[in-house]
Amino acid sequence: MSKATPGTTTDGNSTTFHLPVAEEQVEGLPPGFGGGIAGKAAFLIAVAFSVFQIYIAAYGSLPSQVVRAMHVGFLLLLGFGLIANLRATGVAVKAAFWTLGALGFGTGLYNWVFYADLIRRSGFLTTPDLIVGTLLVVLVFEAARRLMGLPLAVIAFIFLAYCFVGNHLPPPFIHRGYDFAQLVDTFAFGTEGIYGTPVYVSAAYIFIFVVFAAFLERAGMIALFNDFALGLVGSWRGGPAQVCVLSSALMGTISGSGVANVVASGQFTIPLMKRFGFRSAFAGAVEATSSMGGQIMPPVMGAVAFIMAETLNVPYAEVVKAAIIPALLYFGACFWQVHLEAGKAGLHGMAKAELPNPWDAVRQHWPLVLPLAVLVYLLFAGYTPIFAGTMGLALTIVLILGTPLAALIGPFAFRVVFWLALGLAAASFMRFGVNILGLVIAALIVACVTFKG
Known part of the structure; x- marks a missing residue:
C-alpha cells in the first residue's frame, strides 16, 4: 500500500489524486478580516x-x-x-x-x-x-x-x-x-x-450572484468541479493544464469573477502543472487566461454582462445566449494551446489509475447542480436576474441546511421522502412567493439547532 500524500487517497494498492479544497479557519473568524x-x-x-x-x-x-x-x-x-x-x-x-x-x-x-x-x-x-x-x-x-x-x-x-x-x-x-x-x-x-448604472447593477445583480457563488462553493461545488475536471481530462496530453482550463470554465458558471476563479483553483492547479513539467510562466499564464474566461461563461457572468443588459435594455438571458458560443470558442482555444504546448514539451497526461472517477464526483455532489439548474431555468423563463439569483441562493441554503438533517434519517426510503417533501416545499415559492422559502429556511435552522447543536 502506498503512503497517501496531500491531495491523494489510498485504497488497497491504488492511489487516487484529488485536488484539495482551500482550507478555512475552523475556529475564530474567516480569513481576510483581521484579528x-x-x-x-x-x-x-x-x-x-x-x-x-x-x-x-x-x-x-x-x-x-x-x-x-x-x-x-x-x-x-x-x-x-x-x-x-x-x-x-x-x-x-x-x-x-x-x-x-x-x-x-x-x-x-x-x-x-x-x-x-x-x-x-x-x-x-x-x-x-x-x-x-x-x-x-x-x-x-x-x-x-x-x-x-x-x-x-x-x-x-x-x-x-x-x-x-x-x-x-x-x-x-x-x-x-x-x-x-x-x-x-x-x-x-x-x-x-x-x-449611476454600475452601482445600480452591483447593488441589484452582482452582489446577490456573488453571495450565491460563495454559498455554492461553501457547499462543496469546488470539490465537484475539481474532481470532475481531474477525472475527465487529467489523462489527456498536458493533463494538469487541461484540468486547470476545465475547472476554471466550470467555476466561471457560478462566479463570473476572474480573480475569484484564480483564488479558488490557481493555488492548486499552478503547483500541479509545475510538478508535471510545465514552465512556471506558462502555468501561471494558463491559470490567468482560463480564469479570466470565467467572466464570459454563462449563466453567471462578469459585471460587464449585467451592465450591458441594463445599458442596452435587453433581458439578461439574451446576453447569456449570445455568450455561449464565444465562451465555448474561448475555452476550446485554451484547450488547443495547452495541447500544443504539452506536445512541444513532450509532456503526457496523468495516469488514469491516479485519477478520481468524474462520474463518482457527480453522483456524490449532484444536488449542488440543482440551484444552478433552477437559476438557468428562471433566467430563460423570463424572470429577472434578481429573482433568479435570490431563488438560487435560497435553494442553496436549503441544501446546506437539509443535508445534515437527512444524514440523521436512517432508512434510505425515509431520506427520499424527506428530500421530496423539502423539494416540494421549496418549489412552492413559484406559487406562494419568496415568503415560503423564508419559512422553509427558518424551519431548517430550528431543526439543525435542535438536532445537531
Missing part, C-alpha cells in the same frame, strides 16, 4: 451588508436611490475597515481609517433619512447637502486610490477637473461650465454620477 475586536467588527459589517442586500433582493421595499446609497455606504465602511485591519499600522492610523469608513456609511444613511427632502429640493442643495456630497466624492476617490491603485484615481480626477475648467479650453473641448453645487448634485445625489 481582535476590529476583525469581528469587519466580519459583522460584512454579515449586515449581506443581510441588507438579500432582504432588498427578496422584497425590494426601498427606493433605488436609497439602495444605491446604502450599497456604496457599506462598501466604504467595509473597505476602509479592512484597510485599517490588514494594512494600517498604529492605533491612530487604524482609528483614522475606521473614522473614514464611518463617514462613508453616514453618507448612505443621509440619503436614506432625507430621501424625501432630497427629492423635493432636487437641484437646490442646502449647506449640509453640499458637505455630505463633497465628503462622499472625496471618500470614493480615496477608497479607489487605496484599493484599486493610483492610476484609476488619477484618470477619474482628470475627468472631474475637466468639469471645472472645460469652459476655459479651446474647441472642441469647451463646454458651458458648471458650478460647484451642480457637480455635487450630479455626482453625489443623482443617478448619473457615483450612483
Whole structure:
C-alpha cells in the first residue's frame, strides 16, 4: 500500500489524486478580516451588508436611490475597515481609517433619512447637502486610490477637473461650465454620477450572484468541479493544464469573477502543472487566461454582462445566449494551446489509475447542480436576474441546511421522502412567493439547532 500524500487517497494498492479544497479557519473568524475586536467588527459589517442586500433582493421595499446609497455606504465602511485591519499600522492610523469608513456609511444613511427632502429640493442643495456630497466624492476617490491603485484615481480626477475648467479650453473641448453645487448634485445625489448604472447593477445583480457563488462553493461545488475536471481530462496530453482550463470554465458558471476563479483553483492547479513539467510562466499564464474566461461563461457572468443588459435594455438571458458560443470558442482555444504546448514539451497526461472517477464526483455532489439548474431555468423563463439569483441562493441554503438533517434519517426510503417533501416545499415559492422559502429556511435552522447543536 502506498503512503497517501496531500491531495491523494489510498485504497488497497491504488492511489487516487484529488485536488484539495482551500482550507478555512475552523475556529475564530474567516480569513481576510483581521484579528481582535476590529476583525469581528469587519466580519459583522460584512454579515449586515449581506443581510441588507438579500432582504432588498427578496422584497425590494426601498427606493433605488436609497439602495444605491446604502450599497456604496457599506462598501466604504467595509473597505476602509479592512484597510485599517490588514494594512494600517498604529492605533491612530487604524482609528483614522475606521473614522473614514464611518463617514462613508453616514453618507448612505443621509440619503436614506432625507430621501424625501432630497427629492423635493432636487437641484437646490442646502449647506449640509453640499458637505455630505463633497465628503462622499472625496471618500470614493480615496477608497479607489487605496484599493484599486493610483492610476484609476488619477484618470477619474482628470475627468472631474475637466468639469471645472472645460469652459476655459479651446474647441472642441469647451463646454458651458458648471458650478460647484451642480457637480455635487450630479455626482453625489443623482443617478448619473457615483450612483449611476454600475452601482445600480452591483447593488441589484452582482452582489446577490456573488453571495450565491460563495454559498455554492461553501457547499462543496469546488470539490465537484475539481474532481470532475481531474477525472475527465487529467489523462489527456498536458493533463494538469487541461484540468486547470476545465475547472476554471466550470467555476466561471457560478462566479463570473476572474480573480475569484484564480483564488479558488490557481493555488492548486499552478503547483500541479509545475510538478508535471510545465514552465512556471506558462502555468501561471494558463491559470490567468482560463480564469479570466470565467467572466464570459454563462449563466453567471462578469459585471460587464449585467451592465450591458441594463445599458442596452435587453433581458439578461439574451446576453447569456449570445455568450455561449464565444465562451465555448474561448475555452476550446485554451484547450488547443495547452495541447500544443504539452506536445512541444513532450509532456503526457496523468495516469488514469491516479485519477478520481468524474462520474463518482457527480453522483456524490449532484444536488449542488440543482440551484444552478433552477437559476438557468428562471433566467430563460423570463424572470429577472434578481429573482433568479435570490431563488438560487435560497435553494442553496436549503441544501446546506437539509443535508445534515437527512444524514440523521436512517432508512434510505425515509431520506427520499424527506428530500421530496423539502423539494416540494421549496418549489412552492413559484406559487406562494419568496415568503415560503423564508419559512422553509427558518424551519431548517430550528431543526439543525435542535438536532445537531
